[in-house]
Amino acid sequence: ETGVTQSPTHLIKTRGQQVTLRCSSQSGHNTVSWYQQALGQGPQFIFQYYREEENGRGNFPPRFSGLQFPNYSSELNVNALELDDSALYLCASTPQRGFYNEQFFGPGTRLTVL
Amino acid sequence: AQSVTQPDIHITVSEGASLELRCNYSYGATPYLFWYVQSPGQGLQLLLKYFSGDTLVQGIKGFEAEFKRSQSSFNLRKPSVHWSDAAEYFCAGVYTGTASKLTFGTGTRLQVTL
Numbered sequence: 377e378t379g380v381t382q383s384p385t386h387l388i389k390t391r392g393q394q395v396t397l398r399c400s401s402q403s404g405h406n407t408v409s410w411y412q413q414a415l416g417q418g419p420q421f422i423f424q425y426y427r428e429e430e431n432g433r434g435n436f437p438p439r440f441s442g443l444q445f446p447n448y449s450s451e452l453n454v455n456a457l458e459l460d461d462s463a464l465y466l467c468a469s470t471p472q473r474g475f476y477n478e479q480f481f482g483p484g485t486r487l488t489v490l
Numbered sequence: 491a492q493s494v495t496q497p498d499i500h501i502t503v504s505e506g507a508s509l510e511l512r513c514n515y516s517y518g519a520t521p522y523l524f525w526y527v528q529s530p531g532q533g534l535q536l537l538l539k540y541f542s543g544d545t546l547v548q549g550i551k552g553f554e555a556e557f558k559r560s561q562s563s564f565n566l567r568k569p570s571v572h573w574s575d576a577a578e579y580f581c582a583g584v585y586t587g588t589a590s591k592l593t594f595g596t597g598t599r600l601q602v603t604l
Contacts, residue, residue: 380533416597418582418595418597419594421593434591466533478524478536479536480533481534
């Protein structure tokens with residue numbers, strides 16, 4: 377059974393640019409959630425996708441957007457990057473929508489905005 | 491606002507000693523509570539969870555946690571710490587409702603001395 381994978385591992389961008397992060401969910405999981413983890417902080421929920429539809433969103437501006445594909449993999453897009461967007465971005469998958477089940481996390485993508 | 495608080499940023503214990511990591515949730519309806527561990531370069535892994543019922547919950551890797559409603563706490567414990575337990579530990583909660591989401595504490599970094 378393949379776990380949650382994320383790509384790329386590291387990424388460096390400059391302010392104002394756009395970035396796309398990718399996540400492959402664990403086999404059999406139809407729900408993907410994205411989190412932002414700033415240095416020294418706990419993960420903060422960005423949004424969740426269930427069967428290609430957004431199923432909840434945290435307190436993040438619209439320049440954070442997402443997509444889920446028919447194979448349940450997902451993308452996180454961030455436009456107009458700001459310095460404060462520098463963080464570890466985590467993807468998690470679950471077999472059901474919502475948050476009452478165990479979240480299976482990927483290793484994350486480290487984004488640095490210069 | 492519904493929140494989860496971890497009062498200790500950093501804890502150091504000797505190998506073989508007992509461990510208790512603190513977690514408090516905001517007063518009100520009981521959330522679903524979780525403890526996750528994050529090792530360097532790895533995604534978060536679920537240690538245990540509490541939904542209802544028995545207030546003492548057993549998890550993986552020899553960890554347990556006790557839910558205390560009177561103290562709004564869900565502290566993580568281990569009777570004898572191993573050097574491999576050094577990691578970042580996160581308490582998280584989900585409050586039921588239409589806007590439910592997984593809310594993490596800021597984490598406690600555990601250092602184990604030999």
